Amino acid sequence: MTDLYRLLPEEMEELVMNLGYERYRADQILYPLYYKYPKSLSDIPQIPKALREKFTEEGYEIGSSNETHRVVSDDGNTTKLLLNLSENQAIETVLMQYPSSKVGGHPRSTICVSTQIGCAMGCVFCATGQMGFESNLKAEQIVSQVIHFAKLLQERGEHVTNLVFMGMGEPLANYDEMIRAIKILTHDRGFGLGQRHITVSTIGITSGIDKLAEENLQIGLAISLHAPNDDLRKKLVPTAGPNSVQEIIEAGRRYYKKTGRRVTFEYALMKGINDSPEIAEELAWLLQGNGSHVNIIPINPTAGDFRRPDEDSVLEFERILYNAGVNCTVRVEKGTEISAACGQLRTDIVG
Numbered sequence: 001m002t003d004l005y006r007l008l009p010e011e012m013e014e015l016v017m018n019l020g021y022e023r024y025r026a027d028q029i030l031y032p033l034y035y036k037y038p039k040s041l042s043d044i045p046q047i048p049k050a051l052r053e054k055f056t057e058e059g060y061e062i063g064s065s066n067e068t069h070r071v072v073s074d075d076g077n078t079t080k081l082l083l084n085l086s087e088n089q090a091i092e093t094v095l096m097q098y099p100s101s102k103v104g105g106h107p108r109s110t111i112c113v114s115t116q117i118g119c120a121m122g123c124v125f126c127a128t129g130q131m132g133f134e135s136n137l138k139a140e141q142i143v144s145q146v147i148h149f150a151k152l153l154q155e156r157g158e159h160v161t162n163l164v165f166m167g168m169g170e171p172l173a174n175y176d177e178m179i180r181a182i183k184i185l186t187h188d189r190g191f192g193l194g195q196r197h198i199t200v201s202t203i204g205i206t207s208g209i210d211k212l213a214e215e216n217l218q219i220g221l222a223i224s225l226h227a228p229n230d231d232l233r234k235k236l237v238p239t240a241g242p243n244s245v246q247e248i249i250e251a252g253r254r255y256y257k258k259t260g261r262r263v264t265f266e267y268a269l270m271k272g273i274n275d276s277p278e279i280a281e282e283l284a285w286l287l288q289g290n291g292s293h294v295n296i297i298p299i300n301p302t303a304g305d306f307r308r309p310d311e312d313s314v315l316e317f318e319r320i321l322y323n324a325g326v327n328c329t330v331r332v333e334k335g336t337e338i339s340a341a342c343g344q345l346r347t348d349i350v351g
């Protein structure tokens with residue numbers, strides 16, 4: 001079976017023509033797919049019955065996942081969905097809303113999507129990494145995470161405004177399916193989200209960063225650095241071996257040069273591990289004059305014994321970077337009480 005959400009608009013045209021129909025029939029399917037979010041082919045009355053039957057005969061259908069569980073944070077701003085892909089495969093995907101600064105304006109609605117079930121990178125502080133790798137998601141399974149939330153938001157008169165690839169898994173380790181999903185989601189006859197509203201977060205696979213830079217896409221890049229030197233980084237990211245800190249920073253520089261998009265370095269701050277003033281200085285020295293941005297993420301609790309530094313140490317760390325001229329922000333925490341925050345996603349312990 002192939003989900004119609006897997007196809008790029010051009011491929012949809014090719015398919016309907018191969019099935020003996022005119023090209024314009026593709027738009028009669030694409031429009032409802034990306035504006036009405038049908039659950040099945042029978043929810044699209046515009047398609048001639050014969051074509052619908054042909055789709056079924058040829059193994060095309062709609063929908064790759066079912067919502068099986070929904071949790072909303074106390075303030076209502078974070079929603080986590082558990083989506084079932086098959087009998088024993090599930091993923092988590094999160095919606096984070098930020099009220100509009102304009103009176104009566106729509107909130108910013110950012111979806112955090114997963115690209116893999118589990119992750120092979122094994123970062124010691126990350127719940128997904130501790131699950132190990134299970135499988136890569138297909139493009140349509142990535143797209144379906146966005147569609148579930150688009151539908152939910154549409155019912156409230158709102159819409160998806162931003163997308164971050166910061167859920168379960170390492171996006172650049174599932175490169176082809178990730179890119180296919182991005183192309184569908186940004187295509188003006190697909191989901192139609194602006195490229196600039198998408199950020200891909202990576203643990204720093206430099207070959208993938210270089211490949212992404214060549215795609216001619218205006219998407220943002222976030223690199224999870226977590227340490228200013230290789231010795232410390234290898235303790236936190238055990239698979240970091242092939243890519244040194246220096247190489248990662250150079251790849252970020254090349255990405256910026258090629259795309260003009262500023263690169264953000266993410267830094268999960270852990271008490272007594274990578275939060276000392278000396279380490280902050282080393283990081284500042286490393287990134288100075290780079291035009292890059294550091295996003296400090298005081299660690300969210302997972303099963304390991306990593307602790308979040310107290311507020312003063314976070315501020316001190318930020319101040320050192322700032323004084324050295326390195327742009328930085330501390331990430332606003334969202335959804336920790338429903339385990340929907342960065343690094344807390346895992347699907348091997350939910351019922």
Ligand code: SAH
Nearest residue numbers: 126166169170201202224266299300342343
């Ligand atoms: N694999 C990619 C994207 C998914 S992880 C990556 O690592 O960048 C998304 C972000 O969550 C990364 O910056 C990661 O370092 C961060 N993260 C992981 N575990 C965390 C935790 N326990 N607390 C806070 N952030 C965490």
Ligand code: SF4
Nearest residue numbers: 119121123126129203
């Ligand atoms: Fe994988 Fe990212 Fe978690 Fe590391 S932080 S284990 S790369 S999901």
